[in-house]
Amino acid sequence: MLKNLSLIALLGIAAVGVPGELCAKSVKVAGTQKGAAANAIIRQVAQQNVTIKFYSPSIVRIQKSDADLGAPVQKKSYSVILKPQLMKDVQIQENGDVVRIKSNLMSVELNQKTGEIRFLSKEGKLLLTDTKTRLEARKDEANKGKYRIEQDFRLADDEAIYGLGQLRDVYMNQRGRKNIELWNHNTYIAIPYFTSEKGYGLYWDNAGKTYFNDIVASRDNGNQASCTSFTSEVGTCADYYFMYKDGTQDGVIASIRELTGKATMFPKWAMGFWQCRERYKGDDYQTMKRILEFTRNYAENFTPSSGSILMFGGTGLGKTHLSLAIANKVLEKGYSVVYDSIINILRTIEKEHFSRDHSSEMTDLILSSELLIIDDLGTEYETQFYNSTVYNIINSRINSSRPTIINTNLDYAGINKRYEARVVSRLTTIYSCLEFKGEDIRMQKRLAQI
Numbered sequence: 001m002l003k004n005l006s007l008i009a010l011l012g013i014a015a016v017g018v019p020g021e022l023c024a025k026s027v028k029v030a031g032t033q034k035g036a037a038a039n040a041i042i043r044q045v046a047q048q049n050v051t052i053k054f055y056s057p058s059i060v061r062i063q064k065s066d067a068d069l070g071a072p073v074q075k076k077s078y079s080v081i082l083k084p085q086l087m088k089d090v091q092i093q094e095n096g097d098v099v100r101i102k103s104n105l106m107s108v109e110l111n112q113k114t115g116e117i118r119f120l121s122k123e124g125k126l127l128l129t130d131t132k133t134r135l136e137a138r139k140d141e142a143n144k145g146k147y148r149i150e151q152d153f154r155l156a157d158d159e160a161i162y163g164l165g166q167l168r169d170v171y172m173n174q175r176g177r178k179n180i181e182l183w184n185h186n187t188y189i190a191i192p193y194f195t196s197e198k199g200y201g202l203y204w205d206n207a208g209k210t211y212f213n214d215i216v217a218s219r220d221n222g223n224q225a226s227c228t229s230f231t232s233e234v235g236t237c238a239d240y241y242f243m244y245k246d247g248t249q250d251g252v253i254a255s256i257r258e259l260t261g262k263a264t265m266f267p268k269w270a271m272g273f274w275q276c277r278e279r280y281k282g283d284d285y286q287t288m289k290r291i292l293e294f295t296r297n298y299a300e301n302f303t304p305s306s307g308s309i310l311m312f313g314g315t316g317l318g319k320t321h322l323s324l325a326i327a328n329k330v331l332e333k334g335y336s337v338v339y340d341s342i343i344n345i346l347r348t349i350e351k352e353h354f355s356r357d358h359s360s361e362m363t364d365l366i367l368s369s370e371l372l373i374i375d376d377l378g379t380e381y382e383t384q385f386y387n388s389t390v391y392n393i394i395n396s397r398i399n400s401s402r403p404t405i406i407n408t409n410l411d412y413a414g415i416n417k418r419y420e421a422r423v424v425s426r427l428t429t430i431y432s433c434l435e436f437k438g439e440d441i442r443m444q445k446r447l448a449q450i
Contacts (some may be wrong), residue, residue: 007321027184039090042072048133049073052117055084057103058255059247062117063135063151066147073237078207080241081121082259091208094116106244118176119200119242121148127200129154131227133238143212149206149235153228157218159198165191180212182230186416186425192230193256199247201256208234264401265309284437290316291434293355295322299329304370308404310395313436314409319407323373330371338369339374345393346386367396370403377408378418391423398430406431 009415041055048073049062065073093100097113102122109118117130118445134150155161160173164180166189171177174194192204192212203240204210210232217226230240241259257263298306311319327337340348348362367374374393380386397404406427408415418426427433 039087045112048195052101052108054090054103057105057310059259060108060242064241066135075239077205079260082262108209116345127198141235145232147234148233149238150231151238151288155228157216157226161194161196162192165189175214176216178213182210182212186421200244201252203241204230205239206232206235208232214288239279287437299326302330305401306403308431310431311407315409317436317438319436320375323405323407327373335370337371338366339373342374342380346389347378349389373405375407377406378410394426
């Protein structure tokens, strides 16, 4: 964290933040009358354009951008799929410096003098306060026109919050945590979201590297004021969603599903096998027996939406034999299967890629087949083209939800050493990993003939 901050300081950043006491400046309000169009307000507070917009009665979006840019920033989200709904029950009221916009489930108040935004239940109970947003213009060439963004909130000192993803630690309550990196690594899944015991949720919508910090004054001997913050290294504006329905976690979960989409269910055969590497531990015979049972069920219940499998282990343990058996069963069911070694697949794609006519017939077949089986991963040459092609095959088929079976003689350590993190992460977290154990069957047969 300190290294990153030092780097930012060296690059040179100009601040356009909001101070504590502001000289308010009003601009046009978007929708000041009750009706279908009255679901948002836009105000300029000091040097920031502030947009408060209801997407549904339980979801409101807050955006803050540099006022020098003129109109509020139009930003594409990579995770939010919900579009603003037509709402007839949103009301906008003004009282001095405070402008309030409310649905039938909650209300949001913007203080145009201090810049604070308060979120309240329909009964008027204070849930959360947005205290300050700081936008620091990036001066480095790569990020010119963007900002380093810090967003501060004030929570009750005794309030518990949960979330932020799967961070490989022992904490449930995230209060008091400092310098939590929200940036995905292998087996480290960060999500810039937290939910409160008060029954609300907050999603920070920034795809750049972000840090979460929480200071609780009562725990830190009052040396600093309580502050909960998200800090993103790069972005065009501050952008987050506040969700509150009925004060329950069911209401929060319903809202986040509405905002980002429903989680896809895994096929029935995969239930109970995901994220459980211990499932196949034990003596070699029992391990291989479980793998045989798993793959038999996979083949018999195969559909084009089935999951992917990584078979790994020493040579002569039956990975290729089992893959061929699955291929035959899937072909009998009428589905298309492409089976080949990684070397042949890469040579085929390479030949098409550099051909004069730029044909992509075989490449398209490899990427679109209902089942792709890749044998002997790890035996290919290490070239930039081959490495990027391996990633492209794996990632493209994941994105299109097409199942793939990959065989390799590499173990976990070998896979980590041989391939870059983005490949390793996909293989070890999205694929069902089956570790083959035992003695080389081919060698045993050979020795028996001597």
